[in-house]
Amino acid sequence: MKVCLTLSPKTQLKGVERSMAYLEIRNVNKWFGNFHVLKNINETVEKGEVLVICGPSGSGKSTLIRCVNRLEEIDKGEILFEGKSIHDPSVDINNLRAEIGIVFQQFNLYPHLTVLKNITLAPIKVRKMPKDQAESIALELLERVGIKDQAHKYPAELSGGQQQRVAIARALAMKPKVMLFDEPTSALDPEMINEVLNVMKDLARDGMTMLCVTHEMGFAREVADRVIFMDQGEILERGTPEHFFTNPTHERTKAFLKEIL
C-alpha cells in the first residue's frame, strides 16, 4: 500500500494498464529432458479474444496451452492471468483450473459416470454447488450443445462428436473465464467435426476468451481474432486471420498453409 501511495497518478495508471492484458505469456521456456519444446514464447490474449494456434505436430502448441492451466509446468518465464502470476505460491492450483477450462483431443470423459454426472461432478465437489442447481445448469448446457436428450446415457453410448460436446459442457459448467481447446476435432470422424465447431463458434460469439489449438482453418478464418503459427517451439508468425491466410511472411508458414489448405 505504502509503495502505491508514493507513486504518481500517471505511474499508477500505467500499472493498471499493464495488468489489463487478460492473459500474458512472458518469455516462457520449457524443456522435456534435452528437448527445448518452448523457446521464449511471448503472447498476450485480451478478454473475449479468440486466439488460434496452429503449426505442425511437435511444434509445442499443445504444450503451450497446457502450461496455461498448469497441466505442464514451465521452466523459465512466467504466465500472468488477470495480472497475477499463475506460478505464485499463493495461487491455489485447483481454483486456477476451475477458472480455465480445457477440452482435450480424446474427450477424456469419465466412463463410469452418466453424461449428467460427468458435468456436475466438478461443480458439486469444487464449487460446492447444491446438486439440483448443478444439474439444472448441466441440463441448460447440454441443451446449448444440442444433446439434452443424452443426459442419462453413459459416454460409451455416445458418438465421438456428442462426447466432445459433453466435454465442452463439462468445462463450461465450471463457468470458466478462459477456455483452452487442444485439437478438439482431431479425433473425430469428418461428419462430426462441424457439430463441435458450431458449439465453439457459438461460444466465441458469446465473448468467451479462447485459446484453440486446431487445424480447422475454416474455423480460424471465421472466428479467430488472431492466429499464431508455431514451429519447433517458436512463434514464427502472428496476425489477423486475413493476414495469416492471404499474406504470410514466413516461408515456413507458407509451406505449412500449402500443405494444409
Add this chain to the structure above:
Amino acid sequence: MNYQFDWKLVLTGEYGQWLIDGLIVTLKISAVSIFFSLIVGTIIAVFRLSKVKPLEWFSLAYTEFFRNTPLLVQIFFWYFGSDAVLPKAVNEWLYQQDFEFAAGVIALTVYTSAFIAEEIRSGINSIPKNQLEASRACGLSFIQAMSYVILPQAFRIIIPPLISQFLNLTKNSSLVMTIGVMELTYMARQIESYTFHGFEAFTAATVIYIAISLTISLLVNLYNKYFLRNLKY
C-alpha cells in the same frame, strides 16, 4: 481301526451349535477384516502413487514388510507384542473389548491390506493417465480425483484379484484359532477333542469354508457384472 462315523452327533445338538457359533465368528472376523483391509489397502496404494516421497517410501516398506512375513508370526506379534508397539490408550481400549478378536483383526487386516494395496495400485495404473488429467483440469484435488474418478474405475477392473484376496483372508482367518479366537476351525478342533470324531468335525468345517468362499465369489461377481457394463473408453 474301527472308526464309527457319527455325523448326527457332530452336526446336531450342542456340537452342531458350536459349529454355527464358530461360523458366525469366522464370518464376523472375515467381514470386519475385509472392510478394514480395503480401507487400509486403498490408503497404502494411494500413498504409493501420491508422488510425495515419504508417503511412497512408507507404502513400499509397508507392503514389502507385511507381504514377506508369515501371517502366523504376525498374529502372534499383534497378540503378544501389541503392548510394545501400540499406544497405551489403544491397548487399554482393546483389552476392554474382545482382545483376541481385535488382535486377529489387526493381523489379518495388516497382512491382507499389503496384498490388496498392490492389486489396487495395479488397478489405478491400468486407468488411462488422461482420466487423472481430465479430473485435475476441472479443479478436482488429487484426493477428489482419486475418490470420484480413478478409484471407482480401478475397483471395477481389479474385482477378480480382489475376490481372491477376500477368499484368502477368509481362509487365513482359521489361523487366529492359535490365539484363542473361537472361530470355525477352533470349534471343529474343540468338537474333535470332546468327541474324537475329528473326521466329521473337520469335514463339516471344510464344507462350510467352501460354501463361504463360493458365496463371496458369487456376490462379488454379480456386483462386477452389474457395474462393469459401462466401462468402455
